[in-house]
Amino acid sequence: MGTTQLDSVQEPKYWHLRTVLSEALDSEFSVGEILPNERDLAARFGVARATLRQALEQLELEGRLQRRRGVGTTVAPPRVGVAVGGEQHAWPGAAGDAWQAVDCVQEIPAAAVAAALETGADEPVHTVRRSRMSGGQLVATELLHIPAASVPGLTAIDAPSGAARARAVLRELHHLDLEGQDRAVELGSARADDARELDRLPGSPVLVVTTRFTAQGRTAALSVATYRADTCRLTFGDSAGVEIHHDPAQRAS
Amino acid sequence: MGTTQLDSVQEPKYWHLRTVLSEALDSEFSVGEILPNERDLAARFGVARATLRQALEQLELEGRLQRRRGVGTTVAPPRVGVAVGGEQHAWPGAAGDAWQAVDCVQEIPAAAVAAALETGADEPVHTVRRSRMSGGQLVATELLHIPAASVPGLTAIDAPSGAARARAVLRELHHLDLEGQDRAVELGSARADDARELDRLPGSPVLVVTTRFTAQGRTAALSVATYRADTCRLTFGDSAGVEIHHDPAQRAS
Numbered sequence: 001m002g003t004t005q006l007d008s009v010q011e012p013k014y015w016h017l018r019t020v021l022s023e024a025l026d027s028e029f030s031v032g033e034i035l036p037n038e039r040d041l042a043a044r045f046g047v048a049r050a051t052l053r054q055a056l057e058q059l060e061l062e063g064r065l066q067r068r069r070g071v072g073t074t075v076a077p078p079r080v081g082v083a084v085g086g087e088q089h090a091w092p093g094a095a096g097d098a099w100q101a102v103d104c105v106q107e108i109p110a111a112a113v114a115a116a117l118e119t120g121a122d123e124p125v126h127t128v129r130r131s132r133m134s135g136g137q138l139v140a141t142e143l144l145h146i147p148a149a150s151v152p153g154l155t156a157i158d159a160p161s162g163a164a165r166a167r168a169v170l171r172e173l174h175h176l177d178l179e180g181q182d183r184a185v186e187l188g189s190a191r192a193d194d195a196r197e198l199d200r201l202p203g204s205p206v207l208v209v210t211t212r213f214t215a216q217g218r219t220a221a222l223s224v225a226t227y228r229a230d231t232c233r234l235t236f237g238d239s240a241g242v243e244i245h246h247d248p249a250q251r252a253s
Numbered sequence: 254m255g256t257t258q259l260d261s262v263q264e265p266k267y268w269h270l271r272t273v274l275s276e277a278l279d280s281e282f283s284v285g286e287i288l289p290n291e292r293d294l295a296a297r298f299g300v301a302r303a304t305l306r307q308a309l310e311q312l313e314l315e316g317r318l319q320r321r322r323g324v325g326t327t328v329a330p331p332r333v334g335v336a337v338g339g340e341q342h343a344w345p346g347a348a349g350d351a352w353q354a355v356d357c358v359q360e361i362p363a364a365a366v367a368a369a370l371e372t373g374a375d376e377p378v379h380t381v382r383r384s385r386m387s388g389g390q391l392v393a394t395e396l397l398h399i400p401a402a403s404v405p406g407l408t409a410i411d412a413p414s415g416a417a418r419a420r421a422v423l424r425e426l427h428h429l430d431l432e433g434q435d436r437a438v439e440l441g442s443a444r445a446d447d448a449r450e451l452d453r454l455p456g457s458p459v460l461v462v463t464t465r466f467t468a469q470g471r472t473a474a475l476s477v478a479t480y481r482a483d484t485c486r487l488t489f490g491d492s493a494g495v496e497i498h499h500d501p502a503q504r505a506s
Contacts, residue, residue: 011445182488233439235436236436
């Protein structure tokens, strides 16, 4: 399209600065290095602080920069590939699952979750909280909603609470024959509690992966997982994922 | 975790406002409705304009609000599920492909693309530009990089340029036996040209889906697709995708 369309829309100033900054990151800075403060950067590039901040936000979205409380803005390492969907269907908690059970509560879920589970509005479900590490860092948190009907053999006595309870719920779930699963990925913003665990500010961009597990012709479990969008690249399919660094500035067409 | 952790981190003001605004959207506004201007909203909620803007940005990230040039801020319809990966492997341009070929050029790709394709740094590749519609709207643009070695039977005479050339390249590609494909999804920011096509501002958050197609033991094609993050939910797997609206505010734990 670039060859036929008129380039009539002027490039915003922050976008131009973003490109210049991106090149400076490549040539002058190394991974982990702390950037000069905003005032110095704005002076160096001859722009207003607001323009600088917009450009820094772009580069953060693209995973080039990280802003950390108490540290400042640093040059980010390449994103880590985190395997999300394989070809194989498997229950949460099955062998090889990358998630660790943290807690389990019985609760009335949010209306949207109840609708997806096709449970009644006042029907409590087991909500397992899990977390996922990669490279020594917490990269995702998950709420896994399991209707009581999916774990009919579960007794209160098995394990009353906490991670042990979560594992008991998952063991029960594995008695069902998993028929299929589907997933959706979308952009979200981190809830306050997820943000705290993921070491982000509330509202930081996150990738929300919703997975529905079906058994006996109905939804047997619903997982809502929140991945750090700054450090994670979600991979699907045969191998460990595509190793390409997405740089919007580079393009030869 | 919410039951055991100390809530010692204070909720930022914009995050609280985001929750209040979210509730107001549910109760007072309907899809497509234009919000009052920023000054009026800030006055109504008794906050500074900067705080209001941060809260609006949150809601935009979550797909609740849309900001459109010349229109203002409107209440967004639910995101559209766009199928990205099925269980079946298929070449780009195979039957049922949702993408439309737009253009094709032969060019030296960016260094990262050349590395992923394992072509030499100065080796030109065919770059097919495609676009994807959903519900009458352009939801994604794609650059599909195909090394000359993947389409050895292609002649310059087949179709010299444009969409016809793109289709000729894809037809040639189909002569190879597709062995596998893997995908990665990550957060990106829209390049100026993609932004223009997608009717977004440069730097708007986008979901970047990179797909590597393998044949004869090597990378035969590399697709980099840019989806609107505000209106799209990418779906994977068996069915048309999970119909859950992600609302970070609602949670009963």
